[in-house]
Each structure stands twice: as C-alpha cells, then as structure tokens.
Amino acid sequence: MSSRVTLAVAGRVLAQLRRDHRTLAIMVVLPCLLISLLWWMFEDLPGAPFDRVGPALLAMFPFIVMFLVTSVTTLRERSGGTLERLLAMPMGRLDFLFGYALAFGLVAAVQSAAAVGLAVGLLDLSIEGPVWLLTVVAVADAVLGSALGLFVSAFARSEFQAVQFMPALVIPQILLCGLFVPRPALPAVLEGIGDVLPLSAAVDAMTHLTRSSSTGEVWADLAVVAGYAAAGLALGAATLRRRTP
Amino acid sequence: MTSAVEVAGLTVVRGRREVLHGLDFTIPLGEVTGLLGPSGCGKSTLMRVLVGVQAGVAGTVSVFGEPAGSRSLRHRIGYVTQAPSVYDDLSVAENLAFFARVLGEERAEVERCIAAVDLGDQADQVVARLSGGQRSRVGLAVALLGSPSLLVLDEPTVGLDPVLREDLWSMFHRLAATGVAVLVSSHVMDEAERCDRLLLMRDGVFLADGSPAEIKRVAGLTDDADIEQAFLAIVRRSPT
Numbered sequence: 001m002s003s004r005v006t007l008a009v010a011g012r013v014l015a016q017l018r019r020d021h022r023t024l025a026i027m028v029v030l031p032c033l034l035i036s037l038l039w040w041m042f043e044d045l046p047g048a049p050f051d052r053v054g055p056a057l058l059a060m061f062p063f064i065v066m067f068l069v070t071s072v073t074t075l076r077e078r079s080g081g082t083l084e085r086l087l088a089m090p091m092g093r094l095d096f097l098f099g100y101a102l103a104f105g106l107v108a109a110v111q112s113a114a115a116v117g118l119a120v121g122l123l124d125l126s127i128e129g130p131v132w133l134l135t136v137v138a139v140a141d142a143v144l145g146s147a148l149g150l151f152v153s154a155f156a157r158s159e160f161q162a163v164q165f166m167p168a169l170v171i172p173q174i175l176l177c178g179l180f181v182p183r184p185a186l187p188a189v190l191e192g193i194g195d196v197l198p199l200s201a202a203v204d205a206m207t208h209l210t211r212s213s214s215t216g217e218v219w220a221d222l223a224v225v226a227g228y229a230a231a232g233l234a235l236g237a238a239t240l241r242r243r244t245p
Numbered sequence: 246m247t248s249a250v251e252v253a254g255l256t257v258v259r260g261r262r263e264v265l266h267g268l269d270f271t272i273p274l275g276e277v278t279g280l281l282g283p284s285g286c287g288k289s290t291l292m293r294v295l296v297g298v299q300a301g302v303a304g305t306v307s308v309f310g311e312p313a314g315s316r317s318l319r320h321r322i323g324y325v326t327q328a329p330s331v332y333d334d335l336s337v338a339e340n341l342a343f344f345a346r347v348l349g350e351e352r353a354e355v356e357r358c359i360a361a362v363d364l365g366d367q368a369d370q371v372v373a374r375l376s377g378g379q380r381s382r383v384g385l386a387v388a389l390l391g392s393p394s395l396l397v398l399d400e401p402t403v404g405l406d407p408v409l410r411e412d413l414w415s416m417f418h419r420l421a422a423t424g425v426a427v428l429v430s431s432h433v434m435d436e437a438e439r440c441d442r443l444l445l446m447r448d449g450v451f452l453a454d455g456s457p458a459e460i461k462r463v464a465g466l467t468d469d470a471d472i473e474q475a476f477l478a479i480v481r482r483s484p485t
Contacts, residue, residue: 081330088298243299
C-alpha cells in the first residue's frame with residue numbers, strides 16, 4: 001500500500017472525468033431531474049408519499065450510477081492494456097482499488113449533496129436526522145456500487161456485457177429493498193433475502209434519517225453497507241491478477 | 246553481470262495449448278536484441294514472461310539475477326505492449342505525469358521522456374486526437390520513465406513513418422550504448438539489420454540466435470542476402 005500511488009490513481013480518474021463534461025453532467029444533473037420527476041408524480045396524492053419513496057431514491061442513485069461507471073471504466077483499463085502496464089509497475093492492487101474508491105466517493109459526495117440539497121431544500125422532503133449523515137450514507141452507497149462494478153468487470157468481455165450485469169445485480173435489490181412492497185409484507189423467503197441485501201440497508205438508513213433524529217440505527221445500517229463494500233473490494237482485488245493467461 | 250536476462254527451459258501453456266516449447270536464451274546488457282518472427286509465433290507471450298505478467302510459466306527465468314516478476318524488478322523494467330496502453334482521454338503530459346507519480350519519479354523526468362520521443366509540441370494534446378504513430382510514442386515515453394535497465398518493447402515501430410522509425414532505432418542504440426538491455430519485437434523482417442543480435446522465432450521455438458551476419462552464415466547465405474531469405478532457408482532445412 002502506498003498513499004502516493006492511491007492518490008495518483010484517484011487524481012487521474014478525476015482528471016479523466018473532468019475532461020468528460022457530458023458524463024459529469026449526467027452524473028450530477030440526472031439524479032436531480034429524476035427526483036424532481038418523482039416529486040411531481042406524487043404531488044397531487046394525499047399522505048405525503050414522496051416522503052416515503054424519496055429517501056429510497058437518494059440511496060439508489062449513487063449505487064446505480066457508480067456501479068455502471070466503475071464497471072465500464074475498469075473494463076476499459078483491462079482491455080486497453082493500461083491495467084497490465086500498471087501491474088508491471090510498482091503498484092499494489094489495493095492502491096488501484098482505493099484510488100478508484102476515493103475518486104468515485106468524492107464524485108458521489110458531490111452528486112448526493114446536489115440531490116439531497118434539491119430534495120430537502122426545494123422539494124420539502126422532511127428530514128428529522130442530521131442532513132450531513134444523509135450524504136455519508138450516499139457516499140458509502142457509492143463506494144459499494146463501485147466495489148460491485150469493479151468485481152463484475154472481471155467477468156465481462158465487453159462494455160456491452162458489463163452494462164447487462166446491471167439488471168442482474170441491481171434490479172433485484174431495488175425490487176426487494178422495500179420501495180414497492182414494504183419488506184415485512186413480502187413472502188417470508190423474499191423478506192429474508194431482502195433483509196440481507198446491501199441496498200436494503202442503505203435504504204433503511206435513509207428512511208431512518210427522514211423519520212427519527214436518533215442515529216444509532218443509521219450507524220448500524222451504515223456498518224452493513226460498509227461491510228458489503230469492503231467485501232466487494234476484496235473480491236475485486238482477487239480479480240486483479242498480475243499474471244494472466 | 247553481462248546478461249540482463251537468463252532463461253532456461255522456458256515453457257508456457259495457455260489454456261490447453263503449449264505456446265512456447267522449452268526456450269533457452271540470454272539477453273545481454275548494452276545491446277539491441279531483436280525478437281523476430283511472424284504474427285502469432287509467441288513473441289508477445291515471451292515478452293510478457295520477462296515482465297512477469299504471464300501465467301502458466303515453467304522453467305527458470307531470471308532478470309538481473311531475480312525471478313521474473315519480482316517486486317524489486319518493477320522499477321527496472323520498461324514495458325510497452327502492442328496497444329499503446331495509455332489513457333486516450335488524457336493529454337500526453339497528463340499521462341506521463343500519472344505514470345511518473347506511480348513510479349515515484351520527478352516532474353523533470355516527464356519532460357525528458359516526452360522530448361525523447363519527440364512529442365514536445367503535442368504535450369498538451371489529448372491522446373485520442375493524436376495519430377496512431379504518435380500514440381504509440383506516448384506509450385514508449387511512459388516505458389522510458391525512470392531510465393529502466395531493461396526495455397521490453399512489443400512492436401514499437403509498426404506503422405510508423407520511415408523517418409521516425411529511423412529516429413527510434415537510433416534512440417534504441419543510444420540507450421543500449423548507456424548499458425541498457427533493449428529487446429524489440431517485430432514481424433517485419435527488414436528491421437532485422439538494425440539489431441545487434443537476433444532471436445528468430447517460429448511456432449514457439451527459436452530458429453536461430455545470433456548477429457544478423459552469423460545467422461546468414463548458418464543459413465548458408467552470403468552477407469548481401471537478407472534475413473527473410475535466411476529465415477526461409479532455415480525453415481526449409483528443418484525436419485518439420
């Protein structure tokens with residue numbers, strides 16, 4: 001492990017993003033537009049349903065966007081030869097992974113600050129807990145998305161395949177996280193599965209923050225998300241082979 | 246020590262197929278060694294073995310007295326794959342600066358290497374907008390960072406303008422003159438004459454190993470013949 005190399009990787013990833021204005025705009029503006037759309041959809045309904053689905057959405061965006069961005073960028077590193085070059089240099093695999101996690105964590109912080117600012121400031125999403133903690137959950141969520149995306153990129157031969165992993169790994173988590181049907185109302189098997197999925201923990205954390213000012217449960221959920229992210233990074237590290245066939 | 250690389254009984258298996266069949270060779274310091282052979286004969290695999298990124302390797306491969314791929318060797322080898330292996334969406338200088346930071350090299354080293362491949366005027370251009378030849382020179386510049394003592398270059402001159410090719414070959418010889426071991430692969434036989442020493446390869450074995458003049462003599466040809474004729478003569482004479 002070397003902080004010099006980790007920072008070099010993070011700086012380089014950010015420099016690449018800085019040059020890609022369109023991707024950057026999509027990452028920051030798109031979640032805001034979708035949250036606005038959702039708020040508009042529910043506007044005329046009674047019982048403030050936006051307060052129920054809004055938090056789940058705030059948990060979902062960083063996860064999905066970072067999953068896609070990371071799986072495609074790492075795949076490009078693998079197929080373009082830059083990963084092989086880096087592994088032939090004095091670079092540790094964890095330097096590479098943490099560099100990516102750091103860069104995308106930063107982008108996620110900006111992304112969620114924009115989304116949270118919009119939801120709380122303009123769209124009147126009521127939040128009982130501290131707003132900064134909402135952003136922390138979003139960053140943990142983004143790192144989780146990055147970790148899974150990185151792992152998945154090892155099994156994709158093309159960018160096309162990498163994108164196809166999204167429905168396989170992400171959509172079941174969205175369906176079972178409690179957004180559509182509250183988890184206790186699901187059939188027992190699905191409830192059990194839903195309870196252990198990482199996105200459910202992230203959504204729970206966000207929901208707690210909107211309903212109560214106690215933060216104990218939030219930290220517990222956050223620990224689950226962080227644990228999954230660490231496991232994802234470890235699996236990702238295992239797929240970065242210095243020697244390949 | 247006069248050899249940068251010493252290899253004995255090198256065999257490589259990829260999938261179920263053996264692609265290199267028991268090679269023995271050395272690569273001397275201070276010379277330009279050419280690895281020549283048709284596409285698919287195993288040149289790139291051999292180079293990957295020396296750099297330590299190839300799996301399925303048997304036999305002894307030592308680089309500067311240590312097993313290939315050792316951590317301590319990673320500062321001492323410059324490697325360019327057939328793809329330029331640089332970031333298309335960054336500028337030339339940004340690419341070099343990034344790899345220099347990974348290697349822990351100074352800023353000045355970035356400018357030196359950009360100048361060495363004659364890309365000073367393009368330093369601030371994004372790599373994606375450069376021509377193919379310029380792009381592969383960016384890859385070469387990265388390999389020169391930190392003045393490695395062994396350069397492993399996989400087809401660095403393919404598709405380049407003849408004037409530039411000439412320039413690169415003189416650079417390889419200048420580097421060799423400072424004691425660097427330079428290994429250059431090519432499938433273009435007319436580059437053979439530019440090497441101090443040749444390893445002629447076909448289907449995972451060496452047909453010949455020596456200076457261009459020695460190889461022609463072994464093939465039973467005179468000095469004004471070219472290496473392509475020598476290659477053919479040796480292939481026709483061999484039992485398979």
